[in-house]
Amino acid sequence: MKILHFIDSLGYGGAETLLTNYIPELKEHDHVIVTFSDTNFYREITNQYACYNLDGNPVKNLFKIVSRLKKIIAKENIDIVHSHSYWTNIISRLATPKRKKLINHYHFADFDTMLSNYKVRLQLIIDKTIGHRNLRRVAVSDYVYGILKQHFPKGQNSCLPNFVNTPANSELKLYPYTKGTPLKIVAVGNIIHEKGYDVLLPAFEKLKQYPIKMDVFGEGDSMEIYINELHRRGITALKFCGKQKSTPALLQQYDLYCSCSTSETFGIALIEAVAAGLPVLISDIPAFKEIAPDSAYFFKKADSDDFFNKVTDIYQNGITAVASEYKYLLQKYSKPVFLEGLRDIYQH
Known part of the structure; x- marks a missing residue:
């Protein structure tokens, strides 16, 4: 299968670390990476794949970006679209053909912690309104999964906790702190x-x-x-x-x-x-x-x-x-x- 991974940028952050750690392990698939920004601190990894920068603000240039993403999906003959942020989630639904599988990863908890903000309430309404036939929402923790179940109870929701990239077979050594020392x-x-x-x-x-x-x-x-x-x-x-x-x-x-x-x-x-x-x-x-x-x-x-x-x-x-x-x-x-x-x- 050919998978398109859609993320805001490749700067430092939890979602970026996750994506650049798991893509190289999925050698049985082909991969394409799409971002809004050309910021990229992981070129030693991403240089191995086709990468596209949509170069635009997802709100101000919504329709232009949707159109560009549609063309990339068609050009690369993508089977699965996997997005990793609020606006990549929304845009991916508008751009991905209904017959394609779509995965929206939720790395944010704004619908719990910031729901008093009218902009976040509006974003939730948009999230509920814009759907996709083959959409699966994926939470990064049980906490986020609970948020998804609360707001999207009829949707296809999954929990896939993040991981820490430790070397295989590495030994765990504990470092206790002795009282009264610096x-x-x-x-x-x-x-x-x-x-x-x-x-x-x-x-x-x-x-x-x-x-x-x-x-x-x-x-x-x-x-x-x-x-x-x-x-x-x-x-x-x-x-x-x-x-x-x-x-x-x-x-x-x-x-x-x-x-x-x-x-x-x-x-x-x-x-x-x-x-x-x-x-x-x-x-x-x-x-x-x-x-x-x-x-x-x-x-x-x-x-x-x-x-x-x-x-x-x-x-x-x-x-x-x-x-x-x-x-x-x-x-x-x-x-x-x-x-x-x-x-x-x-x-x-």
């Missing part, structure tokens, strides 16, 4: 509002007396704002370090992984931290409660005082991971399990 915390994620980094500023003002440091790796338009605010508050133990690829070697330089996200649909960076053997401190959002180990420390999302309390508790009492929990999660969210599920979706 504590080094790491966070990985784009510098955007949903990552909840605002909670760190007042907390680290109060943590100045403790030997606790935190590095945040990621890029985004808000980075300069955070850096300036750190200078204004005289905070030196918290640093925004820019983009760096999340690897076991990087994560294992730290004692604790942290995510302050106020909204996630899965949490690939969290499972990467599990693969690196780090204890974790995370916000109590539904997606994290679903995939985190039982030994994880949770704090109330957007609650700086609770974050401070949990960090100081870890410093005073230590924290360690539980090997059996970590091994279970790494098996559950492994590439082979994901590929088996994806192949089943493609075939049925």
